[in-house]
Amino acid sequence: MTRFSLLVLPARFALSSPRIAAVVLLLALAICAVSLTRLAFEDDITKSFASGSVFSQEYEALIDALPSEPTEIIVVAQSSTPFDARDFATLRDVAFELELAEGVGSVYSIASVRFPNTHIAYPGALLLPVQINAGEVGERLDAIQLAGIHSPVSNDRRSTLFSISLDAQEDASSRSDKVDISPVVDTIRNIISAFGGQQISYSLAGESLIGPDMIRALQRDLIAYNIVGGALAFVLALLILGNLKLVAIAVIPAFLAAFVSLSVFSVLDFPITVLNTIMPTLVLVLALADSVHLTLHLRDNDPGNALRIRVAKSIDEIGPACALTALTTSIAFASIAFSENQQLRDMAIIGALSVLLAYLVVLVSFPLLARFVGVSQQIVHRRKWALVSAGMVHWILRKTRFLLASGFAVTMLAIVGLFFLHPWFILDENLPTTSSVRAANQVVAHEFGGFYRIWSELEYSNADEIDTQKGWARLVDLTTAIENAAPDYTVLSLATLSRWWGHADQPPTEQELDELPRDLIAQLVSQNPASARVITRVPEAMLTPATLKTQMAIETAAISANATRTVGIPIIIRHEAVSIIRQLSIGLGIACVISVIVLAVFYQWPILAIVLLLPNLLPLIVTASSLVIFNGGQLTPVAMLALTVAFGIAIDDSIHFVNRYIVERQRGLGSDAALGVSIQETGKAMIATTALICAGMGVTMMSSFETIRMFGGMLILAFIVALFADLLLLPSLLRMRVFQR
Amino acid sequence: MIRTVFAISILAAAIQLPDTALAGSILERAAGKWSGTGWARRDANAPRELVKCRLSAKFVKKQNRLSVSGKCTGGGRSVRLSGRFVDEGAGDFSGKWSTGSRLGADQMTGRQNGNKIRFNWQSRNQKTGKVTGYFTQWNVQKSKLSVATGLRDNSAPLMVEINFTR
Numbered sequence: 001m002t003r004f005s006l007l008v009l010p011a012r013f014a015l016s017s018p019r020i021a022a023v024v025l026l027l028a029l030a031i032c033a034v035s036l037t038r039l040a041f042e043d044d045i046t047k048s049f050a051s052g053s054v055f056s057q058e059y060e061a062l063i064d065a066l067p068s069e070p071t072e073i074i075v076v077a078q079s080s081t082p083f084d085a086r087d088f089a090t091l092r093d094v095a096f097e098l099e100l101a102e103g104v105g106s107v108y109s110i111a112s113v114r115f116p117n118t119h120i121a122y123p124g125a126l127l128l129p130v131q132i133n134a135g136e137v138g139e140r141l142d143a144i145q146l147a148g149i150h151s152p153v154s155n156d157r158r159s160t161l162f163s164i165s166l167d168a169q170e171d172a173s174s175r176s177d178k179v180d181i182s183p184v185v186d187t188i189r190n191i192i193s194a195f196g197g198q199q200i201s202y203s204l205a206g207e208s209l210i211g212p213d214m215i216r217a218l219q220r221d222l223i224a225y226n227i228v229g230g231a232l233a234f235v236l237a238l239l240i241l242g243n244l245k246l247v248a249i250a251v252i253p254a255f256l257a258a259f260v261s262l263s264v265f266s267v268l269d270f271p272i273t274v275l276n277t278i279m280p281t282l283v284l285v286l287a288l289a290d291s292v293h294l295t296l297h298l299r300d301n302d303p304g305n306a307l308r309i310r311v312a313k314s315i316d317e318i319g320p321a322c323a324l325t326a327l328t329t330s331i332a333f334a335s336i337a338f339s340e341n342q343q344l345r346d347m348a349i350i351g352a353l354s355v356l357l358a359y360l361v362v363l364v365s366f367p368l369l370a371r372f373v374g375v376s377q378q379i380v381h382r383r384k385w386a387l388v389s390a391g392m393v394h395w396i397l398r399k400t401r402f403l404l405a406s407g408f409a410v411t412m413l414a415i416v417g418l419f420f421l422h423p424w425f426i427l428d429e430n431l432p433t434t435s436s437v438r439a440a441n442q443v444v445a446h447e448f449g450g451f452y453r454i455w456s457e458l459e460y461s462n463a464d465e466i467d468t469q470k471g472w473a474r475l476v477d478l479t480t481a482i483e484n485a486a487p488d489y490t491v492l493s494l495a496t497l498s499r500w501w502g503h504a505d506q507p508p509t510e511q512e513l514d515e516l517p518r519d520l521i522a523q524l525v526s527q528n529p530a531s532a533r534v535i536t537r538v539p540e541a542m543l544t545p546a547t548l549k550t551q552m553a554i555e556t557a558a559i560s561a562n563a564t565r566t567v568g569i570p571i572i573i574r575h576e577a578v579s580i581i582r583q584l585s586i587g588l589g590i591a592c593v594i595s596v597i598v599l600a601v602f603y604q605w606p607i608l609a610i611v612l613l614l615p616n617l618l619p620l621i622v623t624a625s626s627l628v629i630f631n632g633g634q635l636t637p638v639a640m641l642a643l644t645v646a647f648g649i650a651i652d653d654s655i656h657f658v659n660r661y662i663v664e665r666q667r668g669l670g671s672d673a674a675l676g677v678s679i680q681e682t683g684k685a686m687i688a689t690t691a692l693i694c695a696g697m698g699v700t701m702m703s704s705f706e707t708i709r710m711f712g713g714m715l716i717l718a719f720i721v722a723l724f725a726d727l728l729l730l731p732s733l734l735r736m737r738v739f740q741r
Numbered sequence: 742m743i744r745t746v747f748a749i750s751i752l753a754a755a756i757q758l759p760d761t762a763l764a765g766s767i768l769e770r771a772a773g774k775w776s777g778t779g780w781a782r783r784d785a786n787a788p789r790e791l792v793k794c795r796l797s798a799k800f801v802k803k804q805n806r807l808s809v810s811g812k813c814t815g816g817g818r819s820v821r822l823s824g825r826f827v828d829e830g831a832g833d834f835s836g837k838w839s840t841g842s843r844l845g846a847d848q849m850t851g852r853q854n855g856n857k858i859r860f861n862w863q864s865r866n867q868k869t870g871k872v873t874g875y876f877t878q879w880n881v882q883k884s885k886l887s888v889a890t891g892l893r894d895n896s897a898p899l900m901v902e903i904n905f906t907r
Contacts (some may be wrong), residue, residue, distance in 0.1 A: 100795050100814055106819055111817065113817070377860075
C-alpha cells in the first residue's frame with residue numbers, strides 16, 4: 001500500500017463496503033444531530049481578548065477580591081436641543097425611577113451630583129434644585145465644571161448619562177456562576193421606554209450589555225450564513241457542473257461536513273463566538289471545493305468505463321490532494337493555538353478538527369453518493385469549462401520571466417505596505433454595527449470619557465497605614481499623578497472624596513463613607529490585603545490614537561507614583577491585543593514552514609518547499625498590506641486570524657496543481673507538457689473552486705459584525721491573489737531549471 | 742445621621758393610621774404597597790431635597806406585627822429599608838428598623854393620639870458620640886398619609902416630610 005492510497009483509505013472502504021460505510025456515516029451524523037441540542041453562544045466579552053497573562057490574572061484577582069462583581073449599566077439620554085427646565089425635571093424623574101427599581105443598587109446621574117461642602121456658592125447642594133429653573137441649572141452646571149467635578153451632562157447639554165450599579169447578586173452559588181442580569185435590564189428598558197419617545201431619547205450602554213447584544217447578532221448571522229451560503233453553493237455548483245445529479249454529489253458532502261463542523265462545537269462544549277461563528281460556512285466552502293474537484297474529475301474522466309472504476313480513479317487521483325489540503329488547512333488552524341487566548345485556542349481545535357472531519361465526510365460520502373445517484377454516460381461532457389484556453393496556457397509558459405519579475409515586483413511593493421501596519425484592537429467592533437448599545441457606547445466614550453474602569457492599586461502593610469500621614473500622602477500623590485496624566489477623565493479615590501468633603505489632607509470618616517454605596521467603597525479600599533485604589537473612567541484603549549496615548553500615560557503615571565499595579569479591561573485589551581497578534585504571527589510563520597515541509601516530504605521533492613513558499617506568501621503579503629488602504633493600517637487579531645486561515649486554504653490550489661503536475665510527469669510527460677495539462681485541467685477546477693469559496697465567503701458581507709466582514713473580505717482577496725499566483729507564478733517557478741523535478 | 746432620620750421616617754410612614762371610625766388594627770390596615778413623594782434635609786439647616794419611596798408592608802395577625810421593606814431615594818442616595826412594628830396594645834407601639842446590614846441599629850416607641858401618632862427615637866453621632874432625640878409624626882387622612890420628622894426639642898425646622906399613597 002503506497003502513501004497515496006493510505007490517504008484515500010476511507011473512500012476506498014466506502015467504495016468496497018458501501019452498506020457498512022453508509023451505516024457508520026449515518027450513525028455519526030445522528031450523534032452530531034443529538035449533540036446540537038447543547039449548542040451555546042459566548043456572551044462574556046472579556047474572553048474575546050483575555051488569556052492567562054499577568055494582566056488577565058491581576059484583573060481576575062481584583063474582581064475576586066471584591067465582595068461582588070461590579071456590574072454596571074449605562075443609560076444615555078439624548079435630545080436634539082439643549083435640555084430645558086422641563087427636560088431636567090424629567091431626567092430627575094427617570095433617575096428616581098431607576099434608583100427605586102428592583103435589583104438596582106445605586107445610580108450616578110444628574111440627580112445625584114452634588115457640590116462640595118466647601119463650594120462658595122452652593123456648599124453641599126445638589127446640582128438640581130427642588131424647583132428647577134433652566135437658567136439656574138445652567139449656572140450650576142457652569143459652577144460645577146469650574147469646581148473641577150465631571151458632571152454627567154455633555155458640554156452641549158444635549159446628552160446625559162445614568163450610571164447604574166446593580167445590587168450585589170447573592171443567588172449565584174459561586175463567583176464563577178454567571179449572574180443573570182436580564183431581569184434588571186428588562187426593568188430598566190421598561191422605565192426608559194415609558195419616559196422615551198418625546199423630546200428625549202434613551203439607549204443602553206455598558207460592558208454588561210455587549211455580551212447579550214453580541215449573542216443576538218451571532219444567532220442571526222449563523223442562520224443567515226447557513227441559509228444563504230447553502231443556497232449560493234447550490235446555485236454555483238449547478239452553474240459549474242451543469243447537472244442536478246452532479247450537483248447532489250458535490251453539494252451534499254459539503255453540507256454534511258458543515259453540519260459535522262457545527263456539532264464539533266457542542267461535542268467539545270465550546271461556545272459560538274464572534275471569531276468562530278464563521279467556521280461551519282468556512283468548512284462548507286472548503287468541503288465543497290474538494291468535492292467539486294472530485295466531481296469534475298468524475299465527470300470528465302474516461303466516460304466509457306464503468307461508474308465504479310471511474311469513481312475509484314477520481315478518488316485515487318484527486319483524493320490524495322484533498323487529504324493534503326485538509327492536512328495543511330488543519331496545520332494552519334492548529335497554528336492558531338500558539339496564542340495564549342482561550343477563544344483562539346478553542347478556534348484552533350475546532351478548525352483543525354472540523355477540516356479533518358470534513359475531509360473524512362467528503363471522502364466517504366462522495367463514492368456513496370456517486371454510486372447511489374448514478375452518473376450515467378448520458379450526463380457527462382454536457383458542459384465543458386473553457387476558462388483556461390490552450391492559448392492562455394501557451395502564453396503562461398512563454399512569459400515565464402515576465403511573470404516571475406512581475407510576481408517579485410508585486411511582492412516587494414506589498415512588503416513596503418507591511419511597514420505601515422500597526423497592531424490594533426477595538427472591543428466595540430465585536431458588536432454589530434447596527435447595535436444600539438454600540439452607538440450608546442460611542443456617545444459615552446466621546447461625551448463622558450468612557451465607562452471602562454482602570455484601577456490603580458496601592459498596597460499598604462496594614463489597614464491602618466492609609467490613615468497615617470505618610471500613607472494618606474501616597475494615595476493623594478497617586479491620585480494627583482493620574483489626574484495630571486488624564487485631565488479629561490473622571491478619577492475617583494478616597495483622596496478625591498476627601499477633597500470633595502473639604503478635608504483633602506485627611507482620609508474620609510467612617511460616617512462619610514457610610515453615606516456612599518458599599519460596592520463603590522469596596523472598589524476603593526480593601527482591608528485584607530490592605531490596599532487603596534484609584535479608579536479612572538476611560539474609553540476603550542484603542543478607540544483612537546489619542547485615547548491610547550492617554551491610557552499609556554495613566555499607566556506610566558500610576559507606576560511612577562508607586563502604584564503596585566494597574567488593572568482593568570482597557571489594560572488587558574491594550575496589552576493582550578498586541579500579544580495575540582504577535583502569537584498569531586509566529587503561528588502563521590510556523591504553519592507556513594510545516595505545511596511546505598509536509599508537502600515536500602510527502603511528494604519526496606525537497607525543493608518543492610521553496611517553490612511553494614513564494615506563490616503562497618504573496619497572497620498573504622498583498623492581503624496584509626491592503627489593510628493600509630482598507631483599515632488605516634490597523635492589524636487586528638481578526639485580520640491576523642484571516643491571514644492564517646487564508647494561508648491554509650490558499651495553499652490548497654497549489655497542492656492540487658502540484659499533484660496534477662506530478663501525476664502527469666509520472667505518466668511520462670515532459671515538464672512543459674505536464675505544466676500545460678495541469679494549467680488547463682487543474683486550472684479550471686481552481687477557478688471554479690475559487691469562485692465557489694469567494695461566493696461562499698461573500699455571505700460574510702451580510703454580517704452585522706464589521707470584524708466578520710473584514711475577515712471575509714480579506715479571505716476573498718487572498719484567494720483571488722492565490723489563484724493568480726498558482727496559475728501564473730507557480731508554473732513559472734516550476735519551469736525554472738533549479739526547481740524542476 | 743440623615744440616613745437614620747430618613748429610614749425611621751419612612752418606616753413609620755408605612756403604618757397607615759385609621760380614621761377613628763375605621764375598625765381593625767392600625768397595623769393590619771397598613772399592609773400593602775405604598776408609593777411616597779416628599780422632601781428631606783441632609784441636616785437640620787440644609788435645604789430641602791426631593792425624595793421618593795416604595796414600600797411593601799405585610800401584617801402577621803397572630804403577633805400583631807407589621808413587617809415593612811422597601812427602598813427610598815433622594816439626593817443621590819438610595820436606602821434599602823426593612824423593619825418590624827408591633828402593636829403592644831393600649832395605643833402603644835414598638836419597632837425596630839434597619840438599613841442594609843445594620844439590622845436593629847435603632848429602636849423606636851410610639852403613642853397613638855386620634856388620627857395622629859408620634860414615634861420617639863434617638864440616634865448617636867458616630868463621629869462626636871452625641872445623642873440626639875427625634876420624633877416622627879403622622880397625620881392620616883382618609884386616602885393619604887403625611888409624615889413629618891424633626892428634632893424632639895423643636896430647635897430646628899422639620900427634617901423630613903413625605904406623602905404616601907397606595
